[in-house]
Amino acid sequence: MMTQPIRIGHGFDLHRLEAGRALVIGGVTFEHDRGAAGHSDGDVVYHAVTDAILGALAEPDIGQLFPDNDPQWAGADSRVFVAEADRLMRQAGYAIGNLDVTVICQKPKLGEHKHVIRRHLAVLLGCDESQVNIKGKTHEHVDALGENRAIACHAVVLIRSESAASV
Numbered sequence: 383m384m385t386q387p388i389r390i391g392h393g394f395d396l397h398r399l400e401a402g403r404a405l406v407i408g409g410v411t412f413e414h415d416r417g418a419a420g421h422s423d424g425d426v427v428y429h430a431v432t433d434a435i436l437g438a439l440a441e442p443d444i445g446q447l448f449p450d451n452d453p454q455w456a457g458a459d460s461r462v463f464v465a466e467a468d469r470l471m472r473q474a475g476y477a478i479g480n481l482d483v484t485v486i487c488q489k490p491k492l493g494e495h496k497h498v499i500r501r502h503l504a505v506l507l508g509c510d511e512s513q514v515n516i517k518g519k520t521h522e523h524v525d526a527l528g529e530n531r532a533i534a535c536h537a538v539v540l541i542r543s544e545s546a547a548s549v
């Protein structure tokens with residue numbers, strides 16, 4: 383991959399919500415009547431952020447790096463995926479410029495947990511909290527997201543070359 387001063391990446395993730403599962407969003411377990419179905423812990427924020435970073439690096443996506451038919455990732459804490467994306471980013475000579483995350487679900491409200499999610503990501507990615515933004519949106523009661531049957535997340539990341547940091 384050619385080293386450029388800055389590169390941008392986008393990640394999107396969606397999980398069905400099902401009764402009897404924990405709802406984990408950005409490493410925070412929410413009190414809710416259902417949780418995200420998936421092979422790992424179904425953390426949409428960590429998955430979208432992982433894919434955004436991998437996208438910025440032009441690496442294979444999260445599903446290719448961590449196949450969902452691999453028992454190693456069953457019930458996995460999705461922190462491991464973010465940590466691997468971070469490792470690949472640093473190996474390529476990049477660091478986080480900024481990260482903007484939008485979580486879409488009808489319920490629950492992210493509220494004050496947004497600050498905790500932001501801190502989790504800043505720690506995982508070795509950056510300042512001011513470089514991370516977390517936004518929450520409902521889906522206006524429309525479609526699966528609005529009917530509390532799914533949760534989705536978009537993440538946009540800008541990474542900057544450490545060697546070109548002074549450019």
Ligand SMILES: [Zn+2]
Nearest residue numbers: 395425426429
């Ligand atoms: Zn996912």
